[in-house]
Amino acid sequence: MDHSQDNIDQLFQQGLDDYSPTPSPKVWQGVSRGLSWTEFASFNFTNFAHNIYLISVSSVALVGVILTAFLTFSGNPSPELLTTEVIVNQEIPSNPNPVEVSRAATSIPSDSGITSEPDEQANEKQKIRLEKQKQEQITRTELTIMPLTPRAAYQVLEKDTVKRDFWTRTWDKIAGLEGFYRHPGKFSLGLSSGIDKFVQPMGEKINDYTANSNTSQLKVRYENYGFQIETGLMLNKWEDDGLYNANYRDWDTIYSYIRVDYFIPDPTNPDSVVLIKEIVYVCDSVDKSALISASNKYTYLTIPLQFGYKLAEYGRFGVTAWLGGAISFESTRQISSPALPSGARTKVSYIDITPERRTQWFMYNAGLRFDIMLSRRIQLEIEPYYRAYTKPVFTNGNLSNPHSLGINAGLSVKF
Amino acid sequence: MKTGQSNETNMLSFEDLQLIDGCKRGKRQFQNLLYQRYFRKMFAVCLRYSNNQAEAEDILQEAFVKVFKNISSYTGNGSFEGWMKRIMINTSLTQYQKNKRMGTSVDLEVVEPYLTENDEKSEQSGRAVSLNTDQLIGLIQKLPAGYKHVFSMYALDGFTHQEIADSLGININTSKSQLSKARKYLQKEIEKLTENTR
Structure with missing residues (x-):
């Protein structure tokens, strides 16, 4: 390598040593999106809780689509098939000629002394009526028997009707179309729990703040002619990282030196000596700082008021759309103390840099409720919803309003 | 890699350890902090291996996703910055190979004649x-x-x-x-x- 080539390398090494260009803020947004997708796509039981809301919403949406398709395309059992079944099972009367019997019964000797004119008229009418009945009987017999030969009837029964009927009857049982009816009560009381994925946009430069929270809800509902009004109490539990700037004192090497302990004559060279030396590290307490976190817990008490309308009902199943508002108050707050890892560190101070959270909120909700009657009174409910908050979660900073997506599942009882 | 040229130390700072630990737990807040700590240095690396800023940003994005995805495989042996830099370089090279296959990148051996002129000078x-x-x-x-x-x-x-x-x-x-x-x-x-x- 010649000198000029060394210079080239050095020129670039020195010139780019502290080079720190700034990429577009969109890069982090892309990274964040990529991570979200990776987390969702690489589902396993360790990240199950992290993706529960996505999985739940996807599952409910899938069930909804299947249910809607099923309700749309599966109507009442096919009338042709039912007719076929009736025809096949219909028994032709053992005495197909009742006319003869009637005639025998009404046949009166002409010499009985009774005037025959009204009798004749009556007989005539009777005859016409019986003829008509006979004609109808023949016509009906022809109509019913003509389309189905015994072989064809057997094939229809075995290969089509019975199969379709099995599924139809099974569905009828599941859907509650066979003898099931809802309790007529208009009030219901329910319990549900779920998960809520909260998103607070933090502006272009910083990634959105997201948090999962668990919800538990007690609700009361009144329903009349498909319209519903609902209220209750809901507890929202958040777990979040508190952030601290920790200033602490730690032992660290401040310099080192080589100490010559003693020397001995060099056995190979009488004019020199061999130094017996040791590297000595000098330590002192050094002030340092670090960013550390601690887990904080918050509980919010929420009172919703929402209005709904039952969009569809089919046997045991129903779908309701609802919207409303809710007011939320912070009820408890557990702040954990941050802790430095064990070692020879001395705590100096912590500066809490956790953004202050809002203690009272108002929000708008909208969602769907998929319900399944498990018995006349008890109903299983699954509710995916969207929630828009009217204020940001953090009180400081000029932030836009957050939103959340969630899903609740629970039971309600009719009264 | 030669150790003399990059003044990297194998000692991780306490802050780095905290950030890595948070990233291993999948905390997005810590991932963001780690990104904020290193994205300029890593972008400088990506710029050197790419043809323009847009391509470098694509590489940076893809490489950071890989970093967070595989951070659990970082055991603490060796420099963390060096480990990240290696991911940036590998991603850049993979991207180059991909572009080459798609025909968007050309291997410019056409500069050969250019180099032979006035070499002595x-x-x-x-x-x-x-x-x-x-x-x-x-x-x-x-x-x-x-x-x-x-x-x-x-x-x-x-x-x-x-x-x-x-x-x-x-x-x-x-x-x-x-x-x-x-x-x-x-x-x-x-x-x-x-x-x-x-």
Whole structure:
């Protein structure tokens, strides 16, 4: 390598040593999106809780689509098939000629002394009526028997009707179309729990703040002619990282030196000596700082008021759309103390840099409720919803309003 | 990688350990903090291996996703910054191979005739020059892909020729000759720049 080539390398090494260009803020947004997708796509039981809301919403949406398709395309059992079944099972009367019997019964000797004119008229009418009945009987017999030969009837029964009927009857049982009816009560009381994925946009430069929270809800509902009004109490539990700037004192090497302990004559060279030396590290307490976190817990008490309308009902199943508002108050707050890892560190101070959270909120909700009657009174409910908050979660900073997506599942009882 | 050229230390700071731990737990807040800590340095690496800023940003994004996805495999042995840098470089090389297959990147061996002219003159020019960082990055980005990768890996990232040959799937002598050609090419370009600025 010649000198000029060394210079080239050095020129670039020195010139780019502290080079720190700034990429577009969109890069982090892309990274964040990529991570979200990776987390969702690489589902396993360790990240199950992290993706529960996505999985739940996807599952409910899938069930909804299947249910809607099923309700749309599966109507009442096919009338042709039912007719076929009736025809096949219909028994032709053992005495197909009742006319003869009637005639025998009404046949009166002409010499009985009774005037025959009204009798004749009556007989005539009777005859016409019986003829008509006979004609109808023949016509009906022809109509019913003509389309189905015994072989064809057997094939229809075995290969089509019975199969379709099995599924139809099974569905009828599941859907509650066979003898099931809802309790007529208009009030219901329910319990549900779920998960809520909260998103607070933090502006272009910083990634959105997201948090999962668990919800538990007690609700009361009144329903009349498909319209519903609902209220209750809901507890929202958040777990979040508190952030601290920790200033602490730690032992660290401040310099080192080589100490010559003693020397001995060099056995190979009488004019020199061999130094017996040791590297000595000098330590002192050094002030340092670090960013550390601690887990904080918050509980919010929420009172919703929402209005709904039952969009569809089919046997045991129903779908309701609802919207409303809710007011939320912070009820408890557990702040954990941050802790430095064990070692020879001395705590100096912590500066809490956790953004202050809002203690009272108002929000708008909208969602769907998929319900399944498990018995006349008890109903299983699954509710995916969207929630828009009217204020940001953090009180400081000029932030836009957050939103959340969630899903609740629970039971309600009719009264 | 050679250890002398990059002043990286194997000792992780307490803050780094906290951030890595948070990232291993999948906390997005910590991932963001780690990104904020390193994204400029890593972007500088990506810029050296790409043709322009947009391509470098794509590489940076893809590489950071890989970093967070595989951070649990980082055991703490060796420099964390070095580990990240290696991911950036590998992603850049993969991206280059992908573009090459799709025909959007060309292997510019066409500069060969350019290099053979006035070689003696260029080799004698060892005088001190002053270029700003944008000009230096521009010069690297203008290099043909093969030269760019070998030059960046050897001169700036401290790889040995054997490591470069293994990474790029080329012969060790090819790596050496490409480095030499890259230097000559850069010399010529620097001369041009300095002549223009006089």
